[in-house]
Amino acid sequence: xxxxxxxxxxxxxxxxxxxxxxxxxxEIPELAVGKIVETEAYIExxxxxxxxxxxxxxxxxMFGQSGNAYIYFIYxxxxxxxxxxxxxxxxEAVLIRALEPVTGISIMKSRRHQDNLYKLCNGxxxxxxxxxxxxxxNGRSITDRPLYIVKKSFTKQEKxxxxxxxxxxxxxxxxxxxxxxxxxxxxxxxxx
DNA sequence: GTCCTGATCCTCT
DNA sequence: GAGGATCAGGACG
Numbered sequence: 001x002x003x004x005x006x007x008x009x010x011x012x013x014x015x016x017x018x019x020x021x022x023x024x025x026x027e028i029p030e031l032a033v034g035k036i037v038e039t040e041a042y043i044e045x046x047x048x049x050x051x052x053x054x055x056x057x058x059x060x061x062m063f064g065q066s067g068n069a070y071i072y073f074i075y076x077x078x079x080x081x082x083x084x085x086x087x088x089x090x091x092e093a094v095l096i097r098a099l100e101p102v103t104g105i106s107i108m109k110s111r112r113h114q115d116n117l118y119k120l121c122n123g124x125x126x127x128x129x130x131x132x133x134x135x136x137x138n139g140r141s142i143t144d145r146p147l148y149i150v151k152k153s154f155t156k157q158e159k160x161x162x163x164x165x166x167x168x169x170x171x172x173x174x175x176x177x178x179x180x181x182x183x184x185x186x187x188x189x190x191x192x
Numbered sequence: 193g194t195c196c197t198g199a200t201c202c203t204c205t
Numbered sequence: 206g207a208g209g210a211t212c213a214g215g216a217c218g
Contacts, residue, residue, distance in 0.1 A: 040199070048199065058214060075200050076211030082199085095199060125200055167199055195217085205207080 002148045005141075008066035012085040012092040016041040017160055017180050019083075021152035024099055026131045028146045030107060034099025034121050034131065036149070037158075038181040038188045040165045042082070044090045048165065048173035051091025061139040062091045069147070071128070071138040078125030079135055083142060083149070097166070097179070099127050100187040107132070123189045159183040166190055 003022065008015060016039045026032045042049040050072065051062045061070040062084055070082040070093050082093040099121035101108055108120045108130040121127035133147065142148050161183040164174050181188045 042199075050199075053215090056214080072199080073213065074198060076198095076213075078200050080199060097199090123200065165199070169198085173199095193218085195215105197215090198213100201210095203207105203209090 001151045002143060003067075003151055004143050005065065005067040008083060008085050008143075009087065010085070012041045012043050012094060013178065015083075015085045016094045016178070018152075019094060019096070019149065020160055020180060020182055021158045023102065023150040023152070024096065024127075024131065025150060026133055026147050028132070030104060032104035032107060032131050033102040034127065035102055035187075036096060036098075037100050037185040038096075038098035038179070040095040040097055040180070041085075041092075041178040042095065043092050043178070044086075046173055046176065046178075047170045048168045049091065049093075051093075055091070059091065062093050063089055064139060065141065067141055067143045069137045069140055069142050071133070071135050073135070074125070079128045079133070080124040081128050081133055095124055096127060097124050098122050098181070098185075098188045099130075100185060101130070118186055122187060158185075 019036050022036050024034045050059045068084045082095045084093050086092040101120050112130050121130045162177045163179045165179045
């Protein structure tokens with residue numbers, strides 16, 4: 001079952017936690033699937049949020065419909081993938097930080113030039129590359145094919161761990177524990 | 193226009 | 206654990 005707008009419209013922190021264990025799917029040019037094991041929430045009034053100082057050409061997608069993609073370019077090399085969350089106009093989003101590769105592992109390995117399964121999707125820019133997500137998806141909805149997230153199976157509930165977000169220097173922002181990850185997963189990125 | 197910084201990653205040591 | 210790559214956005218003038 002593909003997660004729809006009503007799911008992403010919930011409170012951003014709730015969405016960030018609930019996305020753990022869900023399956024991130026990209027069907028083009030061939031099926032690639034990863035289980036989400038790490039996310040970060042970026043909320044209203046948060047100095048680390050790109051949308052903190054209001055709408056600009058870059059962060060505009062964050063002010064669009066929940067369930068849209070916000071893909072940004074960083075450090076001259078990398079793209080990171082977010083899904084817009086919460087009520088429209090708040091400028092909130094969840095950053096997908098790490099996946100456990102499930103399907104399409106060989107194409108992920110070739111796109112990443114990396115054979116180690118644990119290093120295929122262990123970071124926001126790495127997973128964008130492994131999943132083959134183009135920047136053209138920026139601002140588009142992810143509630144339908146070819147790019148979407150599927151609800152988790154409830155066979156086993158993952159234990160959720162939280163921490164300070166990665167790569168944030170702002171002191172006020174560092175006081176917020178808005179990084180969430182599966183406590184038992186070997187596929188998460190850095191541990192602070 | 194210039195300057196600085198960054199929601200990162202990789203390569204060393 | 207530290208440092209560099211590399212460029213767009215945003216602040217400033």
